[in-house]
Amino acid sequence: MNNEAVGVEIKDLVKTFPAFDNKNKEIYAANHVTLSVQPSELVTLLGPSGCGKTTLLRMVAGFLMPSSGEIYIGSREVSRIPPNKRNVGMMFQSYALFPHLSVYENVAYGLKLKHMSKQEISQRVRNILQLMQIEEYASRFPNEISGGQQQRVALARAVVTEPSVLLFDEPLSNLDAKLREYMREELRKIQKRVGITSLYVTHDQSEAMAISDKVIIMQKGTIEQAGTAREIYARPKNKFVAGFIGKANFIKPDEVHSVSGGRAEITLLGKRMEIAASDLCVAGEPCTCMIRPEDIKINPDGHFRAKIMSKAYFGQYIQHFMDLGGQEAEQMDFTQTNAGLHEGDEIAVDFVTESLRLLPDDKLQEA
16 A cells, blocks of 8 residues: 555534434434544444444445535545545445456556556456455455455455555454454454554444454444543443443342542442442432343352353353342353353352443433
8 A cells, every 4th residue: 555544534423314214303323423533543433233333334336425514534625525535445244246247357446447558457456355365366266255254345345445444334244153263353453453443333232342443332323422442341330331331230229329530439239349340320310220240250259149040151251140139230250160060050249340330321321
């Protein structure tokens, strides 16, 4: 790649559509979204269906015009510029390969539209096929190669034109689980090697956590939280984010005594303790304690009583579903030292207190 990487800035972006049941009412697919993607960074838009992530991607691509707001690719404002003038590459969920063209011809297609010389097209295509490790399939047609190889061809076609920004719309969703895990690692390696600034849409939390420099959690057209996967997993701002990235137990405290400076003093299942708190928590307002399943430790001398309701074996860990002080909870036992537990067993547990977090009870987040 010869182009110097550029960033993407989205400023106060709005996209509305008329409501199906009321043409006078507008639905916000993007509700005043502002975000920044640094040069060479891979940022993932993560959220449930209908949260606005694909709408946002399509506005950056130019397939949708925003109702208001600005989109910058580098220093250039592109929100009203057609897609073919933005120098943006896009990899679709379906790959959208031409079935009647060979792998070579599929990858060369965008370069031919730019009226490049045959010699330059040949050089670029050969280089990118080598980078993707698919040069041996150059003369084959899409139906003659595997799903993983088709994915590489689609990526090669998106990258070969040397776009300023590369957009991914759930590119791995058509692959089986094992190949999907392998290809996400390969895709990330290639993105780093090529150095293209990238926006990646998925609803798969594991995928987002594995490949991203930064994760954007979206809901109802708005950004709920942005940060590294580790930051969002360890320090979610609300119950929606906590429940969407990773698994989480939500246990109601007996009492919240105080909340100040990112810390809270609470009584949880009869024990008084100090834990971390979201900045959105306010003293006197309803709050819930988040406990990740791996932060519940089965311990004969533990402070809390629980009852095993059921269990499941997942190879790397055993998952216990338990009644914890009258509230449902999941526990992950990676040590598997408690493999002999059965439904109905009474046990004692402790919590990794430093990993607990108090989150606000926001009804809108749970809707």
